[in-house]
Amino acid sequence: MGLSVLRFAPLRERNYRLWAGADLVSTAGTWMQVLGLNWVILSTTGSAALMGAVVLLQSLPVLLLGSWGGALADRLPARPALIACQALRAALAFALLAGASHALIVAVALSSGVISAFEGPVLGRFGSALVPRSALGSALALGSVLSSAGRIGGMALGGVLVGLTGPGVLFLINGVSYLGVIAALVAMRTGSLRALPAAAAGEGGIRAGFRYVLGRPVVLIVLGLSFVLGSLGRNYQVSMAAMAAGPLHGGAGAYGLLSTAFAVGAVAGGLLLAGSGRSTLGVLVATGVGISVLQIGAGVAPSVASFAGVLLPIAAGAVVFDTVVSTRVQLDTREDMRGRVLATMGIVSSLSGMVGAPAVGWLADTLGARGGLIVCGMVTTVVAVGGAVALGRVAGIGLPGGGRVAEQAA
Numbered sequence: 001m002g003l004s005v006l007r008f009a010p011l012r013e014r015n016y017r018l019w020a021g022a023d024l025v026s027t028a029g030t031w032m033q034v035l036g037l038n039w040v041i042l043s044t045t046g047s048a049a050l051m052g053a054v055v056l057l058q059s060l061p062v063l064l065l066g067s068w069g070g071a072l073a074d075r076l077p078a079r080p081a082l083i084a085c086q087a088l089r090a091a092l093a094f095a096l097l098a099g100a101s102h103a104l105i106v107a108v109a110l111s112s113g114v115i116s117a118f119e120g121p122v123l124g125r126f127g128s129a130l131v132p133r134s135a136l137g138s139a140l141a142l143g144s145v146l147s148s149a150g151r152i153g154g155m156a157l158g159g160v161l162v163g164l165t166g167p168g169v170l171f172l173i174n175g176v177s178y179l180g181v182i183a184a185l186v187a188m189r190t191g192s193l194r195a196l197p198a199a200a201a202g203e204g205g206i207r208a209g210f211r212y213v214l215g216r217p218v219v220l221i222v223l224g225l226s227f228v229l230g231s232l233g234r235n236y237q238v239s240m241a242a243m244a245a246g247p248l249h250g251g252a253g254a255y256g257l258l259s260t261a262f263a264v265g266a267v268a269g270g271l272l273l274a275g276s277g278r279s280t281l282g283v284l285v286a287t288g289v290g291i292s293v294l295q296i297g298a299g300v301a302p303s304v305a306s307f308a309g310v311l312l313p314i315a316a317g318a319v320v321f322d323t324v325v326s327t328r329v330q331l332d333t334r335e336d337m338r339g340r341v342l343a344t345m346g347i348v349s350s351l352s353g354m355v356g357a358p359a360v361g362w363l364a365d366t367l368g369a370r371g372g373l374i375v376c377g378m379v380t381t382v383v384a385v386g387g388a389v390a391l392g393r394v395a396g397i398g399l400p401g402g403g404r405v406a407e408q409a410a
Contacts, residue, residue: 010139015188016130020146020182028149029177033093034159037165040100044225054109060104061113061118062350066205070343073121074209074211074336080128081183085119086178093175124342127250129194129329137279137327144319145270152263177225178365196335209340217394218332219341223283225387226325227348229288231356232376233295238374239360242369243298243307250304264316273320279327281391283320289385291317295377299370 010016041054073081092108129251131139213219239261244254273279294314301307325347333341363372 010131010135011256012141013131013192014137015192018138018184018188019127019130020142022181024146024150025142025235026177026181028154028157029093029148029174031151031154032161033096033174033234035102035155035158036162036170037096039066039162039167040105044102054105054356055108055236056118057109058065058113059350061117062346065114065117065356066120066343066347067209067340069118069247070121070209070340071206073117073125073339076122078122078126078363079188079190079193082119083182085115085122086181086185088115090175090178090182091173093178096171097175100167100171111259112373117343120346121339121343123227124195124326124330125196125335125339128338129196132194132322133331136330137273137323139344140279140327141273141319141323144273144323145267148263148266148270150317154278196338197278209337209344210225210335212337212345213341216333218281219329219389221387221390221394222281222325222328222332223299223345225288225349225384226283226322226345227352228383229292229380230349230352231359233292233380234352236358239298239364239369239373241363242361243301244304246364246369248301248304248307254304256367257304257306258311262315265312266319268312269316269319270323272316279324279331281324281328281395284324284328285384285388285391287317287321287324289381289388291321292377292381292384297376297377350356397405 010019020123037054089112092111094106096108127139127143128136161173162170212348227362240258244250244258248254249255291314294317297313298307298310329341329345330338360372360376363375366372367375
């Protein structure tokens with residue numbers, strides 16, 4: 001039936017529609033605040049390094065506290081915990097209205113990171129309670145579309161408002177957006193939420209979570225693929241800038257065009273996966289190999305237009321890959337362990353960003369923008385093929401799209 005409405009099953013759930021609408025607005029507000037904070041830092045200090053340090057402060061707590069956040073997520077009721085986290089985020093946004101000094105910006109960044117360490121696993125568990133288990137893949141794919149749309153809309157609107165009103169309005173809008181999320185959570189029909197089992201006594205700790213993850217070979221291989229392809233194949237903010245300013249001789253205008261092409265591809269990939277509902281391991285490995293090979297092609301693209309043309313399927317494939325990773329990690333694990341598994345996934349994601357961006361930048365400086373892309377593409381291709389072989393042995397799947405998947409949730 002193609003992209004029929006029946007395949008967008010999550011939208012038939014009232015609670016999911018409430019959550020999706022609130023998440024779209026909140027994501028836009030979040031990126032508006034990011035733009036506003038970056039504007040304050042750059043306009044007052046001119047330091048990109050300080051801006052990077054703020055980003056690092058938001059990532060570090062996830063690495064240090066993510067495991068505890070996952071353990072709590074498996075014990076606490078998700079909805080009240082999310083309301084508390086959203087209220088704290090709103091308070092931080094409103095605090096910036098008093099005057100975004102450098103000390104306050106640093107404090108807000110660090111506090112936001114601490115909240116994220118606990119909120120991330122709770123969000124994952126709560127999202128799976130909004131829809132039937134069979135619709136989880138489509139729900140995650142639609143979530144990727146909304147995140148991309150919110151980011152694009154928030155950055156675009158924020159770019160207009162920051163020049164007209166200053167950054168304070170952006171902080172105000174972001175704070176109000178969190179209140180919208182709280183309102184959506186309060187308005188949900190609790191009787192329609194799918195009940196998720198809490199961690200059993202004696203199995204709710206961090207060590208039990210690590211033992212469980214280490215005993216799931218499919219999950220370990222998927223997380224390994226996510227780390228390598230995420231670190232060397234996702235940092236296109238670095239590689240796009242290097243290509244635009246270097247061999248493509250495009251400048252700022254070309255970078256804007258490439259960013260738009262990437263965003264369009266990301267939305268298309270999310271819609272494609274949401275419509276097909278095929279979040280299998282076969283799709284995961286096929287997409288991983290495909291985008292890795294395309295990355296090599298991007299390294300030899302002769303012009304801005306051809307590079308943008310290659311970016312479209314890469315962005316679409318990246319969203320498909322990342323969404324299938326999240327789906328498989330959730331479907332192939334026990335629900336009472338899901339918070340800790342999602343926390344592990346968040347730690348892997350943070351590490352891939354922290355390791356990958358400097359690595360891709362160093363390769364671009366050392367080998368040139370083209371050479372860096374090609375080398376990264378070759379490495380990720382080898383790793384993706386190796387991951388396909390490993391998954392074939394432990395889960396019985398191959399490179400073709402569907403494959404045979406061994407569910408390991410039991």
